[in-house]
Amino acid sequence: MTKFSIEMLPAKHGDALWIEYADGDRTRRISIDGGPIQAYEAFEACMARLPDDDKRVELLVISHVDTDHIEGMIRMMARPRGSWPISPADIWFNGYRHIGPRDDLGGREGEMISALIHARVDQSWNKAFHGEAVVVEAGTALPQVTLAGGMTLTLLSPDREKLDRLAVKWKDNLKKFTMTVGDLEEAWRQLAALPRFKLDQESTLGSEDIGEALRELLKGQDGSDANGSSIAFLARCNGKSCLFLADAHIDLINESLAKLVAKEGRQLKVDAVKVSHHGSKNNLDARFFDLVDAKHYLISTNGDQHEHPDKPAMEAIIAGSKRKPVLWFNYRSDHTLPYEEQSKLAGARFTTRYPREGKEGIVIRL
Ligand SMILES: [Zn+2]
Numbered sequence: 001m002t003k004f005s006i007e008m009l010p011a012k013h014g015d016a017l018w019i020e021y022a023d024g025d026r027t028r029r030i031s032i033d034g035g036p037i038q039a040y041e042a043f044e045a046c047m048a049r050l051p052d053d054d055k056r057v058e059l060l061v062i063s064h065v066d067t068d069h070i071e072g073m074i075r076m077m078a079r080p081r082g083s084w085p086i087s088p089a090d091i092w093f094n095g096y097r098h099i100g101p102r103d104d105l106g107g108r109e110g111e112m113i114s115a116l117i118h119a120r121v122d123q124s125w126n127k128a129f130h131g132e133a134v135v136v137e138a139g140t141a142l143p144q145v146t147l148a149g150g151m152t153l154t155l156l157s158p159d160r161e162k163l164d165r166l167a168v169k170w171k172d173n174l175k176k177f178t179m180t181v182g183d184l185e186e187a188w189r190q191l192a193a194l195p196r197f198k199l200d201q202e203s204t205l206g207s208e209d210i211g212e213a214l215r216e217l218l219k220g221q222d223g224s225d226a227n228g229s230s231i232a233f234l235a236r237c238n239g240k241s242c243l244f245l246a247d248a249h250i251d252l253i254n255e256s257l258a259k260l261v262a263k264e265g266r267q268l269k270v271d272a273v274k275v276s277h278h279g280s281k282n283n284l285d286a287r288f289f290d291l292v293d294a295k296h297y298l299i300s301t302n303g304d305q306h307e308h309p310d311k312p313a314m315e316a317i318i319a320g321s322k323r324k325p326v327l328w329f330n331y332r333s334d335h336t337l338p339y340e341e342q343s344k345l346a347g348a349r350f351t352t353r354y355p356r357e358g359k360e361g362i363v364i365r366l
Pocket residue numbers: 013014015066068069247277278
């Protein structure tokens with residue numbers, strides 16, 4: 001049995017991560033993000049593998065409101081509660097009710113998923129945080145949560161400042177959709193009007209095209225402040241560990257990691273890092289490599305839309321890593337394959353892993 005495995009599902013330009021960890025003979029699971037709507041089929045197929053008598057997922061995380069992370073989750077939760085392919089014990093998502101003064105909040109997808117969580121599983125919303133925000137509070141220790149089976153999560157991001165910045169952007173975004181903050185009924189109405197989410201339909205497999213006009217509308221979020229609000233954490237279990245960084249900002253990640261390092265030693269040694277923001281050069285810096293010593297670097301993207309990963313970010317990993325790093329990609333694409341060739345050159349300081357020819361998605365067993 002795998003002690004700790006991470007599946008990077010083929011989530012196009014987004015993230016959809018499926019984690020399994022051993023608890024004795026039992027397998028426990030964490031689901032982080034659902035990718036954009038175009039990747040929903042792969043996410044659904046992954047969930048459909050669960051045995052009929054065990055659909056339990058210890059934790060479901062919606063890291064932030066950007067469409068490449070949230071749409072698949074909206075689609076899954078739009079199914080009638082009784083036919084969800086998974087049964088999450090806790091759901092971490094920072095919605096309007098968590099982010100500060102009610103009047104200052106918004107964000108269309110954020111409102112939609114809020115309406116769904118509220119209607120379907122309100123009692124499980126941010127349960128480990130007693131229904132409050134999933135947030136690192138200034139001047140306090142990093143929140144630590146232990147899931148069933150001994151998986152320990154140490155929260156690194158977001159903090160209040162990042163959430164406040166998001167709040168302003170959400171409010172702007174809602175104006176475009178004639179929605180008001182906290183009006184979950186209106187959010188529900190708009191959700192129901194979007195056929196791609198198939199609200200309350202039982203059968204969900206099978207994709208359909210989203211019109212260009214709608215696709216344009218979905219780009220409403222300001223990436224930067226939304227990314228900054230990402231829920232990111234260190235996960236440790238069975239002597240293995242991984243940093244799940246979503247699309248988090250590196251300044252806050254470093255600040256949180258420095259707190260851990262101050263407590264635990266000169267450097268934080270982890271097995272793996274799910275690299276922030278699909279390997280963008282804007283979400284990594286040299287300080288990160290002073291704080292962290294990792295072997296495996298996971299990059300989730302097919303390179304669509306933003307041409308991730310950025311070469312400078314890959315070079316930073318190769319140059320900054322103390323150990324010879326392994327770069328893991330969930331797609332063989334024009335944007336990821338050049339690293340395979342380079343890794344085979346004499347004197348290359350890194351190795352690479354890809355899906356097999358013709359395949360998408362990859363599993364990392366720690
Ligand atoms: Zn993203």
